[in-house]
Amino acid sequence: MNKYAHVINIGIQNTLVYRMNFLFRSAFSLIPLFATLSLWRAIYAGQTGPVAGYTLAQMTSYYLVVTIVDSLTAVTEDDWQIAADIKDGNISQFLLKPIDYLTYRLCLYSAGRLIFTVCAVVPVTLFVLAQRKNFVLPADVSTVAWFAVSLVLTGLLQFFISYTMALLAFWVVEVSTFIFILFAFEYIAGGHLFPLDILPAGALRALEYTPFPYQLFFPVNIYLGRVTGSALYLGLLTQAGWVLAAYCLARVVWSRGVRHYSAVGG
């Protein structure tokens, strides 16, 4: 186990180099966020009462919590790096050493998220404070606890899905288009653009059979207190199920990929 602690340590040191980059990135991403919030404010200005079951405060909070969850769990560089490792033959060394590539990558991902979160804390907190009039806090401690559990599951799910996608590099030379296509689906079906329950009921029901809502929408909903009771437990179980499924898929794809691997340039 000790060797993976080393990996995390190395990961932290490597990503610290990008701290300014992370700070800029999280600060820049607040501008489109502000634009989206302004758009909603203009919509609420033309109406009386809630829109699609959300008050203005709830809608604003939705996007703010999305930003927080995203900072904590989004996969940014890892999939590109994994694909590059495979393409350039760098993974040969992992096949020879007593180290598990998936665990190794998971350690690096956690280290990267840790550093990103530390960098993003200042701009995101300032932004949330500026919007505090419309920011709702979680109802009680158990909500916070379940939110945290769901957040960890979200992180794992995001990671395993991106990891599996990056492993496509065993078969195709250029994976970036596939990564972008997947990202597009995650973006809309995960709830980045808008809360999924403002969709027509049929579309929402269909999405619930995919892992996408559990990558973002579900934890945000827990935070906002929109899932409670048995729906909460069922949702967490489903989310855990998706994590397990994604993990198994990642393992299977890896073992098949390695058999296909030809160590180009390695």
Added chain:
Amino acid sequence: MPSPKLHSTAEADRGLSSSQPGAGLRRYGTIYAALWRNSVVREMGFKTNFILWIVVEMLWFALQITFMAVIYRHTDRIGDWSKWQVVFLMGTSHLIQQLFTALFLVNCVQVSEHVRTGRMDFFLLLPVNTRFLLSLRQIDLGAFVNAGTAIAVMCYAGSQLSLAPTFGQVFAFLILCAGGLLVHYSLMFLLTSVSFWTVKAQGIVWGYYNLFNLARLPDAAFRGGFKVFFTFVLPMLLVSNVPAKVIIKKLSSPGDAALLLLLAAICFVVSEFGWRRSVRRYTSASS
């Protein structure tokens, strides 16, 4: 630097020494034609990838439109914009953005790489305007296909609004789109000039590119400092709002149109100034 391009640029240079008036323009025309030929050859080398990138762009465009469609299930207006007016605006914005991608994006992103590797030497030595060559080297043909999608969406939205634009309106629209394109290009090129000061400019360039998405949104949604900043400093809220408003007859006064063209001219002059100052700082990196 792939050698075929080198070769054909040199070839284009051969007919230069003629001193007729207009020869300069013709010469640059010939060079640009050669750059186009190279880009076509290069793109056709990766056909699957070429098509997949078009799919990616269409998907993201569809996604943005879905966002608006979902919002308009719950409201009739954003400010004073109706659903199809916003769709028309998104089409305009997508058109300008894709034309920018087709002509300039890759070239702008690559500048910092040229500085870092010292390949800039080569561009400075060629007997052509360096900025011309750096800005227009590669043409992204797939983006023209996406610009076509944008026009199709605009036509559909236009028919939903039962618009019948006059020739004059279409002409004004095209001029204003060109102005918007010039704003995007000038600001982006100004930012790439930063790479002469720090090698990390690529991050800044991508950060700025994200701001392009602001241009899709109706200006009526914004107020206060945000609106002032993105109208007068980084005119994202003019770039596609003004041309779109000409066609959908929302333009209240010609003032906005004049402002867009004026800001486009200012942006271009400022970027030329910034570029000249930056290139003076260049110290080769290789050798």
